[in-house]
Amino acid sequence: MAKTPNASKVHVTELVLRDGHQCHIATRMRTEDMLPICAKLDAIGFWSLEAWGGATFDACVRYLKEDPWERLKTLRKALPNSRIQMLLRGQNLLGYRHYSDDVVRAFVKKSADNGVDVFRVFDALNDTRNLQVSIEAVKKAGKHAEGTISFTTSPVHDVNHFVGIAKELEAMGSDTIAIKDMAGLLTPQTTVDLVKALKSSISLPIHIHSHATSGLASMNMLRALENGALMIDTCCAAFSEGASHPTTESMIAALQGTEFDTGLNVAAVQEVTAYFREVRKKYWQFESEFSGVDTRVLLNQVPGGMISNLSNQLKEQGALDRMDAVLAEIPLVRKDLGYIPLVTPTSQIVGTQAVLNVMTGNRYKSITNEVKNYFAGQYGKAPSTVSADVKKLAIGDTEPITCRPADLLAPEMAKLTSEAERFAQCEEDVLTYAMFPDIGKTYLQERNADSLTPEVLLDKATVNAGASRYAPSEFKVTLHGETFHINLTGSGHAGQEKRPFYVSIDGIAEEVMIETLSEIEVSSGNSTGKKKAVANKGGSGRPRPSHAGHVTTSMPGTIVAVKVKAGDKVNAGDGVLVIEAMKMENEIQAATSGVVVAVHVVKGDTVTPDESLLEIQPE
Numbered sequence: 266m267a268k269t270p271n272a273s274k275v276h277v278t279e280l281v282l283r284d285g286h287q288c289h290i291a292t293r294m295r296t297e298d299m300l301p302i303c304a305k306l307d308a309i310g311f312w313s314l315e316a317w318g319g320a321t322f323d324a325c326v327r328y329l330k331e332d333p334w335e336r337l338k339t340l341r342k343a344l345p346n347s348r349i350q351m352l353l354r355g356q357n358l359l360g361y362r363h364y365s366d367d368v369v370r371a372f373v374k375k376s377a378d379n380g381v382d383v384f385r386v387f388d389a390l391n392d393t394r395n396l397q398v399s400i401e402a403v404k405k406a407g408k409h410a411e412g413t414i415s416f417t418t419s420p421v422h423d424v425n426h427f428v429g430i431a432k433e434l435e436a437m438g439s440d441t442i443a444i445k446d447m448a449g450l451l452t453p454q455t456t457v458d459l460v461k462a463l464k465s466s467i468s469l470p471i472h473i474h475s476h477a478t479s480g481l482a483s484m485n486m487l488r489a490l491e492n493g494a495l496m497i498d499t500c501c502a503a504f505s506e507g508a509s510h511p512t513t514e515s516m517i518a519a520l521q522g523t524e525f526d527t528g529l530n531v532a533a534v535q536e537v538t539a540y541f542r543e544v545r546k547k548y549w550q551f552e553s554e555f556s557g558v559d560t561r562v563l564l565n566q567v568p569g570g571m572i573s574n575l576s577n578q579l580k581e582q583g584a585l586d587r588m589d590a591v592l593a594e595i596p597l598v599r600k601d602l603g604y605i606p607l608v609t610p611t612s613q614i615v616g617t618q619a620v621l622n623v624m625t626g627n628r629y630k631s632i633t634n635e636v637k638n639y640f641a642g643q644y645g646k647a648p649s650t651v652s653a654d655v656k657k658l659a660i661g662d663t664e665p666i667t668c669r670p671a672d673l674l675a676p677e678m679a680k681l682t683s684e685a686e687r688f689a690q691c692e693e694d695v696l697t698y699a700m701f702p703d704i705g706k707t708y709l710q711e712r713n714a715d716s717l718t719p720e721v722l723l724d725k726a727t728v729n730a731g732a733s734r735y736a737p738s739e740f741k742v743t744l745h746g747e748t749f750h751i752n753l754t755g756s757g758h759a760g761q762e763k764r765p766f767y768v769s770i771d772g773i774a775e776e777v778m779i780e781t782l783s784e785i786e787v788s789s790g791n792s793t794g795k796k797k798a799v800a801n802k803g804g805s806g807r808p809r810p811s812h813a814g815h816v817t818t819s820m821p822g823t824i825v826a827v828k829v830k831a832g833d834k835v836n837a838g839d840g841v842l843v844i845e846a847m848k849m850e851n852e853i854q855a856a857t858s859g860v861v862v863a864v865h866v867v868k869g870d871t872v873t874p875d876e877s878l879l880e881i882q883p884e
Contacts, residue, residue, distance in 0.1 A: 270441070270470050275525045276312035276496040278350060278472070279513060281541060282340070283315040285504030288476070290551040292324040295719075296336045298547070302540045303343035309533050311347065312496060313383050316340050317376075318351030319609065322359040326701055326708045330717040334379055334693040341380030348409070350383035351376060354609060356395040356671050357388075360700040361610045361635065363643065365674040366398045368681070372696050373402035379693070385443055385474075387413035389611035392645030393433040394669040400437045411472060412439030416446045416459075417566065419604035421649040424462045431467050441470045441496065446485070447608045448566045449478035456485040457492050464493040472496035476510060478562040483511040483519075490525045501534055503541030507557040514538065549725050554585075565592045566599065566607045567616070575616055584820075587623055594619040601655045602639060603647035614639060617846065624874075625819045632659050634843070634850040642666040688713055703825060703845075807865045807876040813857045815877035822846030824870045824878075833861045835881060842866070842878055859883040 270276045286294040299316075306314060317337050325333040340349060356363045358372050373384065384403045388395040396412065403410040412434030414427050431442050444451075444459065451459075456473075463471055471494040475482040486497045499505070499513040506512060517529045553576045567575065579585045595607070598619045605611050614635045622628045638644065640656045642665035666673065677699070682689070685698040688709040698705040711717045742749050749770055810817050826843035829835060835855045842853040863880040872878055 270312060270495055275490055275520060275527050277513065277516070277527050277529060278313045278315055278496065278498045279306065279309075279311045280315045280498055280500040280510055281504050281537070282306075283317065283319055283321055283352070284498075285500040285509050286545075286548075287320050288509040289504050289507070289553065289556050290545065290548040291553070292320040293328065293548050293551045294544070295329055296331055296339060298544045300339065300343055302537055303340065305533065305537055305540075307344045307347050309537070310529055313348040313350040314344060315350040315352065315385075315498070316344075317349065317381060318353055318359060318385075322697075322700060326697065327704050328720045330708065330711070330719040332693075332712065333697070334375070337376070337379045337381065348382040349380050350385060351381045353384050353386045353399060355386055355388040355399050357610055358700065361613065362638075363395070363670045363674065364699065365677040366671055367676040367678045368696070368699055369398045369671075370402045370405075371678055371692065372699075373399060374406055375693055375696060377403070377406035377408050381408065383409040383411060385411040385413055385445075387415050387443075387445055387608065388645065389415060389606060389608050390645040390648060391415050391430050391606065392669075393430060393437070395645050395671070396434070397437055398671070400434075400439060404438050409440050410438060411441045411443050412437060412469075413443040413445045415606045415608050416444055416450060417448070417604070417606040418450050419649065421604055422606075424458050427459060428462050428466050431463050431469075435467045435469055439469060441472050442467060443472040443474055444489075445608070446473075446475035446482075447606075447612075449476040449480075449482060449562050450566060451475050451485045452481055453484045453488045456488045460489050460492040460494050470495040472498070474498040474510075476508060477506045478508050478558065479560050480558040483516065486511055486516060487519065490520075501541060502538040503545055507559075508553070509556070546725075547722055550723050561592060565595045567592065567595060567612070575620075579620070584624065587620075590623045591616070591619050594622050598622065601652040602636070603649040603651040605639075605648060610635070611639075611644070617851075620846075621819055621851065629655055629658050631819050631851060631853070634852055637852075640665065643670050645670060685709075807872075807878070808880075809875060810877045812883075814859060814881040814883050816841055816853060816855060816879045816881065817877060818842075818844050818846075818853060818872050818874055819851075820846050821871070821873045822851070824866045824868055824872060825850060827864060827866060827868060827879075829861050829864070829879070831861050831864055835859065835861060844872065853878070855881055857881055857883045 282299055286292060317333070317340070321336070322333045325331040325336060337349070353359070353373070353376075356369060358364055358369060364372075376384070384399070386396050386399045386403065391414065400410045400412060412431070414430050414434075416427070427444075434442055442463065444463075460471060460473075471489070473486055473489045473494050473496065475485045475498070477483070486499075490497070497516065498510055499516050500510040501513045502515075514531050514534045517527050517531050517534065520526055575591070576585065576588060579588055579591070595615055598615045599605055599607065602615065605615060607615055614633065617633055618629075618636050621631050621633065625631055637659045639647075640651065640659040641663060646667075678695070681699050682692075682695050685695045685706070688706060689695045689698060690713075694709055698709065708717070740751055742751055751770055808815070822844040823846075824842060825845045828843065829841045835841060836858045837855055839855045840852040841855050841861070844851050844853055859881040861879060862882045864878075865876070865880070866872060866878045
C-alpha cells in the first residue's frame with residue numbers, strides 16, 4: 266500500500282466503522298455487526314477505512330464488553346486489502362489525560378502491530394508539542410502519519426494561525442495534513458481561503474474532514490477539491506449527514522465525470538448501506554434526537570461525535586429537557602477557557618462543566634478536576650487569555666506550568682505493568698488499563714473470570730407493544746410509604762431458573778435477580794394463577810439530604826474516590842469525594858466545616874443528587 270496518495274484522483278476515506286456510528290448511535294455498534302459486510306467494504310477501493318480510535322476504545326470496554334484490541338485484530342483479518350485508519354489524540358492517546366512518552370510509544374507500536382496503517386494524530390488545543398512523540402512513533406513503525414489541524418472559530422483562530430500549525434506538522438514528518446472540522450464550522454468560503462493558504466505554504470496532500478451538522482459539509486468538500494485538496498472523508502448513507510458526514514454515494518455521484526472523479530462504484534457502496542440500515546435498527550435505543558442538521562452548532566460548536574453522547578447521557582439522568590440550556594452554556598464556558606477548540610477530550614471537559622453549571626443553577630459552584638487541570642496547564646497552552654475569575658475559582662493562586670505537560674511525567678510503563686500484573690495477560694491489556702484504570706481493570710477482571718455482560722440491546726417491538734400479554738416496562742411502586750420510579754431496560758433469557766432484569770430505580774441502574782417459584786398465564790388481561798418472586802434489589806438505603814452537613818452530588822455518577830472517613834475534621838471547601846460523571850471526574854467539596862460523622866458510599870457506588878453521600882456535623 267502506497268503511503269502517499271496518488272495525485273491523479275480524489276481519494277475517499279469511509280467512516281462507517283467509526284465516526285458514523287459514533288455520531289448517530291453513541292459509538293455502540295458491536296464488532297459482530299461489522300464483520301459480515303467487511304468483504305464488500307474491502308473490495309470497493311477506499312483510500313482508507315476509519316475503524317478504530319476515538320471513542321470506540323472507551324465504548325468497547327465501558328459498554329460493549331469487547332476487547333478493543335481484538336476488534337482491531339479481527340478487522341485487520343477481515344479487511345486484508347484496505348488501510349485501517351485510527352484517530353489518535355496525541356499525548357492523550359485514547360484516554361482523557363496526558364501519558365508519559367514511553368506509554369505513547371508503546372501504544373502506537375501495538376496499534377501498528379495489530380493492524381493500524383494510518384494514524385490521524387491531533388491535539389485538542391492544537392499545541393503541536395503534544396503531537397511530536399506520537400508522529401515520531403508512527404514514522405518509526407513505518408506507518409502513515411496524518412498531522413491534524415483541529416479547526417475552530419474564535420477571535421484568535423484565523424487562516425494564518427492554522428497555516429502556522431500546518432508548517433510545524435510538516436516539519437515533524439507528517440505524510441498528509443488533515444483539516445478536522447469536528448463540529449461542522451467550516452463554510453465554503455472559509456474552506457477556499459484555508460485550503461488555498463495551505464497549498465501555497467506546504468507541500469503535503471490535504472485531507473478534509475467536515476461534519477454535516479450545519480448542512481454545509483458537502484459544499485465544503487467540493488470547494489476544497491476545487492482549490493487543491495486531494496482527500497475527503499465521507500460515510501455511507503446508513504450513518505451519514507446531520508451530526509455525521511457527507512454521504513459517500515452522493516459525493517461519488519457528484520464527482521463522477523469531473524476532474525475529481527473518485528473511480529468508486531456507487532452501486533457497491535449502496536450494498537454496504539443496505540446492510541447497515543438493517544444493523545442500525547438494533548441500536549434504536551441509542552438514537553439521538555440531536556443528530557440532524559442544526560445550524561446552532563455555528564455558535565455552540567458541539568462536535569458531531571459529542572452530540573449523541575451528550576444527549577444520551579442527559580437522557581440517562583432524566584435531564585434531556587435541559588439540552589438547550591446546556592448548548593447555550595457551552596460557548597460561555599469555552600470563552601472562559603480561552604476559546605478552547607471543542608474536540609475530545611476538551612469537548613467533554615467543556616461539555617461536562619456546562620452541564621454542571623446548568624444542573625446546579627450556579628455557574629462554577631462545582632468545577633471538574635479536568636477543568637482545574639486545564640487551568641493548571643496540564644493539557645497544554647490555552648489558545649487565548651482565560652477568565653481570571655474562573656481560573657481563580659479553579660486553582661486559586663497556583664501558577665500554571667508553561668512547558669510541554671509530558672515533560673513533567675516520569676516513565677509509566679513499568680509502573681502500569683506492575684499494577685496490572687494480576688489481571689493483564691499481555692502488553693495490550695496493560696495499555697487498556699492505562700487508558701481507563703477503573704473500568705479497564707474491571708473489564709479485564711471480568712474477562713478473565715468469563716463473566717462479561719454487555720449492556721442490553723432492547724427489542725423495540727417488545728418495548729413498544731401494547732398487547733395485554735406484555736407486562737409494563739415503566740411504572741411506580743409504593744413500598745412502606747415511599748414511592749420508587751421503575752424503568753425496565755432489559756432482561757436475561759426467558760426460561761432461566763434465575764433470570765436477571767436490568768432496571769432503573771429512581772434513575773439508578775440496578776440488576777434485579779428474579780427466581781421464579783411459580784408462574785401465571787396472562788391472556789387478554791385475565792390472570793389464572795399467582796406468581797411469587799424473590800428479589801435482591803441493591804437499593805442505596807442512603808438518607809435524603811436535610812441540612813448543609815449532608816454532602817450531595819450535582820448529577821448522577823459513580824464514586825471513584827472517598828477522601829475522608831468518619832471522625833475526620835474538614836473545612837468548608839475541602840475535597841471529600843471524587844465522582845465520575847459523563848466520563849469526567851469531579852471533586853465534591855464540603856459545604857461546611859466540621860467533623861465527618863457518617864460516610865454512606867464506597868468506591869464504585871452509583872449515586873444520584875437526591876442522596877446524602879456523607880454527613881458532616883457542623884462546628
